[in-house]
Amino acid sequence: MFFDLPPSVILQCSDILDAGILTAQLTSGGDINQACLLETTRGKFFLKMNTGTAAGRMFATEAKGLQLLAKSGALRVPEVIGLGQNAGHAFLLLEYLEPGYRPPGFWEEFGAALAALHRSSAPRFGLDQDNFIGSLPQSNARHDNWPSFFTSERLQPQVVLALHGQQLITADAQNFERLYKKLPEICPEEPPALIHGDLWSGNFMCDTHGNPVLFDPAVSYSHREMDLAMSRLFGGFDRQFYRSYEEAWPLAPGFGQRLPVYQLYYLLVHVNLFGGSYAGSVRSILQQFV
Secondary structure, eight states: OBSSOOHHHHHHHHHHHTSOEEEEEEEOOOSSSEEEEEEETTEEEEEEEEOSTTHHHHHHHHHHHHHHHHHHTSSBOOOEEEEEEETTEEEEEEEOOOBOOOOTTHHHHHHHHHHHHHTOOOSSBBOSSOEEETTEEEOOOOBSSHHHHIIIIIIHHHHHHHHHTTSSOHHHHHHHHHHHHHHHHHSOOOOOEEEOSOOSGGGEEEBTTSOEEEOSOOOEEEOTHHHHHHHTTTSOOOHHHHHHHHHHSOOOTTHHHHHHHHHHHHHHHHHHHHOGGGHHHHHHHHHHHO
16 A cells, blocks of 8 residues: 555665555655655664755754664664655655553653763754754754843744744743843753653653653754753653753752743744744743843
């Protein structure tokens, strides 16, 4: 069964895999890309496709992000098999990982593994390339300190986008300007940490061996508390996850109070992707701090 996969993409995937494609079945893969499971003469593989003008760059930076996470050795990620563009379709071909059931101790292992990932560091905040969060560009110009990076490469671009889209107003932008000046006293100084960058429940799974697996990253060397703040935005993970993380690498006191500041970035992304229903949450957080 081949849902509506272009023949040229089938041929290119077959060449990359050096295998015959037997079936291609549409599967769940998020809001942005089409995703399908390829059954081949070499086994199963996962294919993501998109026809957008930036799709090729999106998949190229996603592939590099996955490879950077894999290089840390802290958590399992799907192996990147290949990239391509054909018939107006950009695609990313990945190892297919069969989902499994979370065994006892899954959350403890996941929390400790995330702390191990965050131990991967770099001299400066940022990355050697820009990438994407969802379908939005994410700038990663390097900075020597976190408040400067968080202001210039995370919050400001999203605020400008929201203003242009009339999702925020001038008064909101003025409150952000006040917040920027307070960031050095709000956020504790820490070394840059390799983060997943979009760590919510839809971007991890458990494999058949009971191991946590990360995918769909928006990586950078950032403040490690960003991943933890994003993980708590939509209900949070199991409390054993956070307890295990803290045992592996304790957070500076007061994380619960400053957590909403980190969440501003992810809420702004949602404002710009999905509309102004998230703007009220942004304003509520700003009022707490300015």
